[in-house]
Amino acid sequence: MSTVTTLPVVDARRPSTLREPQGRPEHRRGATGSGRPQPVERGAPPWVQIVPGTILLAAVGFAGKIAEQSIAVYGRAHQLTLPNIEYVLWAIVFGLIVSNTVGVPAVCRKGVDTYEFWLKVGIVLLGVRFLLGDVVKLGTVSLICVALELAVAILVMTALGRAFRLPPKLISLLSIGSSICGVSAIIAAKGAIEADDEDASYAIAAILALGAVSLFVFPVIGHAFAMSD
Structure with a gap:
């Protein structure tokens, strides 16, 4: 005679007696394998x-x-x-x-x-030191010379950049760096035009190289034109 084994019938309508462990996941027993609740590790404030x-x-x-x-x-x-x-x-x-x-x-x-933030703060504080009246005292000729220098530097660097088929944002950084205040201007303009770190690095390296050359070339030019120190 064969023996028939009956299995218990589970009613799908009844809630399961197996429940998930209560509490936060990091405090459940066995969550870390030690069987004891582990505290949450919190970092220092930003x-x-x-x-x-x-x-x-x-x-x-x-x-x-x-x-x-x-x-x-x-x-x-x-x-x-x-x-x-x-x-x-x-x-x-x-x-x-x-x-x-x-x-x-x-x-x-x-x-x-956070260096970019502090650099921008420094540029703003540097500008606060100068009054509009002091700029006007330079005279019309000086202001015209400054404007021409900015225009010529931007045009020359833009033309050279296009001749060497450089990316537009790199050209902009080179133009700004060579015509205004070098590395500080490049870093400040980087966020404004959304340039990447690679373009900024190339522009900074180029401006520093030009600055190194200028350390030796400008004194020679100055002495040739009998300029004061």
Whole structure:
């Protein structure tokens, strides 16, 4: 005689007696394999996370200012005519040395990423120092010369960029950097025209190279035209 095994019938209308563990997923038993609830790991507030990188940016800028002043003091003490390299260029050099040797520490990266904001703040504060009356005192001839310099620099860089078939945004950055205030203008304009980091890097490298050449060419031109220091 064969034996018939009957299986229990499950009524689909009745709720299941198996329930999910209650509580937040990170506090469930066994969620981490230890059988005990684990606390949620919370990071530091955003403003705290940018503090180390902001301090690093300030330190690099301060080092650039010290380098500029130290060279000027050394030249006056020894009666030497040394090139007047502004602290902005020194800060860029120090930043390149740090990033290409020891690298930017992980704890400082979020703060370092805010460099564009601080640069724009610095440009605004720099503009606050100048009054419209001081600009007018330069005279009509000086203002016309400044306007012509800007126009010629932009036109020349645009023509050269198109001749070498450079991307339009890179041409714009080169034109702005060569005609206004170099690296600072490039970084400030980068966000305005939504240029990528690669174009900005090429433009900064080109402007720095032109600046290095100018350190040796401009003094020769100045002495040839009997200009004062």
